[in-house]
Amino acid sequence: AAKTAGRNRFEVFEEAMREEVVAQSQLSRDLRRATTDGQFLLLYQPQVDVESGRITGFEALARWQHPVRGLVMPDTFIPIAEGTGTIDLIDDWALEEACRQLAAWDEAGLPPFHVAVNISAHRLARGDLADAIRSGIRSTGVDPARLEIEITETATMSCAVEAAQTLHDVRALGVSIAIDDFGMGHSSFGRLRALPVDRLKIDRSFIAALHEDTATGSIAGAMVAMGSSLGLDVVAEGVETEGQLQVLRSLGCHSAQGYLFGRPLPAEEVGQLVRRSTSTVVPAGDTAVP
Ligand code: C2E
Ligand code: MG
Ligand code: MG
Numbered sequence: 001a002a003k004t005a006g007r008n009r010f011e012v013f014e015e016a017m018r019e020e021v022v023a024q025s026q027l028s029r030d031l032r033r034a035t036t037d038g039q040f041l042l043l044y045q046p047q048v049d050v051e052s053g054r055i056t057g058f059e060a061l062a063r064w065q066h067p068v069r070g071l072v073m074p075d076t077f078i079p080i081a082e083g084t085g086t087i088d089l090i091d092d093w094a095l096e097e098a099c100r101q102l103a104a105w106d107e108a109g110l111p112p113f114h115v116a117v118n119i120s121a122h123r124l125a126r127g128d129l130a131d132a133i134r135s136g137i138r139s140t141g142v143d144p145a146r147l148e149i150e151i152t153e154t155a156t157m158s159c160a161v162e163a164a165q166t167l168h169d170v171r172a173l174g175v176s177i178a179i180d181d182f183g184m185g186h187s188s189f190g191r192l193r194a195l196p197v198d199r200l201k202i203d204r205s206f207i208a209a210l211h212e213d214t215a216t217g218s219i220a221g222a223m224v225a226m227g228s229s230l231g232l233d234v235v236a237e238g239v240e241t242e243g244q245l246q247v248l249r250s251l252g253c254h255s256a257q258g259y260l261f262g263r264p265l266p267a268e269e270v271g272q273l274v275r276r277s278t279s280t281v282v283p284a285g286d287t288a289v290p
């Protein structure tokens with residue numbers, strides 16, 4: 001009986017595996033069409049200055065509006081897109097869309113803030129990233145200083161000489177570079193110093209443990225100190241509680257992003273949020289202004 005049950009369980013498992021494989025290959029086929037069919041959208045999550053609480057910019061996060069499955073999250077489609085190379089199309093679309101949106105916000109008279117776009121290791125390795133960014137900037141007339149790209153720490157570690165050159169080309173355009181999910185890879189201080197980088201984003205796993213675990217707290221502290229000593233702007237990802245924000249403030253962390261300040265929002269809601277942020281927040285240190 002145990003044998004039969006075991007086999008049945010295996011058969012059930014095998015069937016589930018088969019369905020999963022079919023679903024994945026269906027998704028990867030749909031994905032290729034999605035980039036040309038306007039099924040992607042960007043949501044924007046605020047980033048704030050830790051001292052003043054003021055919004056300094058947004059990270060653009062992709063969503064896939066699948067005609068049948070509904071909203072598909074990046075954790076589902078990015079790995080598939082990376083496996084098939086479709087990720088390059090998605091990243092280029094996101095760059096162009098972010099530039100277009102920045103120009104639209106300018107047009108609407110919003111005060112300037114930056115927008116960060118995620119770029120995969122795959123897209124970075126292709127070597128023509130700076131060209132794609134340049135054309136996005138030119139066609140929209142957006143100030144390059146408003147644009148930032150995020151590359152994961154892991155991506156920079158497998159970063160060949162050519163990829164480092166690409167980052168230099170991107171930075172030469174006046175675009176900033178942020179290292180995403182910092183702490184997940186094991187890059188050295190020396191390696192980091194050799195790359196053209198403006199910001200360090202501490203992975204949210206280190207922030208999640210901040211209130212309960214003093215050892216991890218000191219790791220985050222070391223990251224803030226290291227980033228600061230390199231002259232980088234240090235951003236904490238995934239800040240969810242007031243307690244975490246307080247610890248980050250005491251550590252001297254410059255910027256923060258997370259549900260405490262806001263979830264990723266549709267572009268239409270960004271304007272309102274920015275206007276509210278600039279009109280109600282009194283910047284720290286301004287009390288002595290005559
Ligand atoms: P990421 O770049 O590290 O983005 C941060 C992720 O953390 C986002 O997930 C965001 O919604 C989530 N997050 C923000 N604040 C909090 C918080 O307080 N708590 C928690 N638990 N989570 C928070 P999302 O939007 O699902 O994106 C996941 C990943 O997919 C991103 O991680 C990024 O690596 C990738 N991704 C998203 N859009 C793009 C894109 O256009 N191109 C590429 N190549 N990758 C993208
Ligand atoms: Mg990111
Ligand atoms: Mg991240």
Ligand code: MG
Nearest residue numbers: 152180181203
């Ligand atoms: Mg991530």
